[in-house]
Amino acid sequence: MNCLNKKNLSVVVIFLFMVNYTFGQIKVSEFIQKSTIASPDNNKLFFVDFWATWCVPCITAKEHLKVLQSQFPNEFYVVSLSSENPLKVEKFLKNHPNNLTVAIDYNKETFDKYNVKVLPAGVLFNANGKVLWEGGAPDLKKEMVSRFLRQQTARTSLSSFFDVVSIEDETSNEYIPTEAMEFKPLVSGFEELSVVDNDNYLKVSGSLKSVLGYLAKIYKNQIVVAEGLDTNYEVYFKKPFNTNENLAFKLISELSLSVDRKFSEGEGMSFTIDTPKFWDTNQIDWGKNNAKYLIGDSQIQGDNVSLKDIAYQLANVLDMPIIIPDDSDMNLALHDWDFHYKFFQLMQIDLEDNYGIKVEKRTITYPVYHIEKKAP
Structure with a gap:
């Protein structure tokens, strides 16, 4: 093979390597x-x-x-x-x-x-x-x-x-937490909330405000984080854990932060439930380790989630606080949900006819949680 052919062959080999790369x-x-x-x-x-x-x-x-x-x-x-x-x-x-x-x-x-x-x-x-x-x-x-x-x-x-x-293949190297709770700051990433909830752990990532809101099921604007504290975090909770445990407070304590609850007044919604007729958990089944919510342009669906969970999702979609009855047993029990939210009157009809929830939009008084550095 002459030098020219060798040179041409080398160029072809290099080109093919670059294409494959x-x-x-x-x-x-x-x-x-x-x-x-x-x-x-x-x-x-x-x-x-x-x-x-x-x-x-x-x-x-x-x-x-x-x-x-x-x-x-x-x-x-x-x-x-x-x-x-x-x-x-x-x-x-x-x-x-x-x-x-x-x-x-x-x-x-x-x-x-x-x-x-x-x-x-x-x-x-x-x-x-x-x-x-x-x-x-x-x-x-x-x-x-x-x-x-x-x-x-x-x-x-x-x-x-x-x-x-x-x-x-991606999850073969999946990290499994060894401690009851593990967290780390994120240098970069979404401020939007990301949640992974499976048999091994609950992983919540996002800004501190969004993470605490998800863990406590509190509408985002009811949480005020002091300047400089609302950085991004990745937080793991190893399973099994007590579902009644206040995970938000646990994280706040580990971060050496304090909570000051105040009250504010403004437009919001209130739920009144005299005779609940909630769905059971057999109406929707998306399988294990899958999404618990599906929020479309006008409908919210939930698979095995509580009234407190669904009120939290609805509050963030509508961008207003929602007050629900102070009944922990009713608020934490799991149910399936499927209702309209885009037009208020249709939502009223859906929630009252299907679940026995009376919804009123009015001026309400609601708690606001101020997160600050704990005093030395």
């Missing part, structure tokens, strides 16, 4: 659905749309992306990527169908790799995996896609570009 760099756990309006083969551009079921602007963004996808069905491919439980996403898609490819990033590996902190967000790649553009999905315009397409020559397929790492 760059392809498959975007990791996903699984594909929930594939696009019905785009070809998965020979695309020049891939757009990863980072979203979540709780993110209302993400739903609007998807309408924009659906139009873009239909305008470039053979060279441009959109993948909507969520880090939530696959069952929760599947349930959401039944109520909010779309034509885009939807995938799961179960351990947030890709979310973290591209430093996604605010949703909706998106990253545009060429076929070699180079980042061409980052920003909110609505800011990606048709003219921009056309320009990027003219600049690119390489093409690849969906299966080559994405590396599917099964949830089983």
Whole structure:
């Protein structure tokens, strides 16, 4: 073989190595659905749309992306990527169908790799995996896609570009807490709440305010964290633990913080329950270690959750405090739920007819919890 051929062979080998190295760099756990309006083969551009079921602007963004996808069905491919439980996403898609490819990033590996902190967000790649553009999905315009397409020559397929790492593989190295409670500050990450609740542990991540709100089932604006204290945390509670234990107070104590309860007055809702007729736990069954809530544009569903849990979710969706009866046995018992929340009168009818809960919107007095550094 002459020197020229050897040189050409070396170039080919290096090129093939580079292609194999760059392809498959975007990791996903699984594909929930594939696009019905785009070809998965020979695309020049891939757009990863980072979203979540709780993110209302993400739903609007998807309408924009659906139009873009239909305008470039053979060279441009959109993948909507969520880090939530696959069952929760599947349930959401039944109520909010779309034509885009939807995938799961179960351990947030890709979310973290591209430093996604605010949703909706998106990253545009060429076929070699180079980042061409980052920003909110609505800011990606048709003219921009056309320009990027003219600049690119390489093409690849969906299966080559994405590396599917099964949830089983991802969770094989799952961390299991050894102490009753473990926590650590997070240097970066979502301020939005992230919850993993399985047979081994409860893991809650997010800002201190959101973590305490979830643990205590208190509406977010009823918690005021002193300046400089509301950093992000990852908190584990090893199971089994006493479900009646005040986990929020336990965390507050470990962080050497104090709580000062005050009262405020403003618009809110009150629940009155003279004759409860709550559902049992056999109406909805999403299986073990799956999502407990599904919050759509107008409906809230809950699988084996308490009145206190559902009032907490509703308060955050409606962005107002809710006062429920002071009855721990009734408030903590588990039930299934499915009711409308978007229009107040329909919610009133749903809750009273199906659960015996009378709802009134009025000026209420509600507690506000001030979190501060414990005095030395």
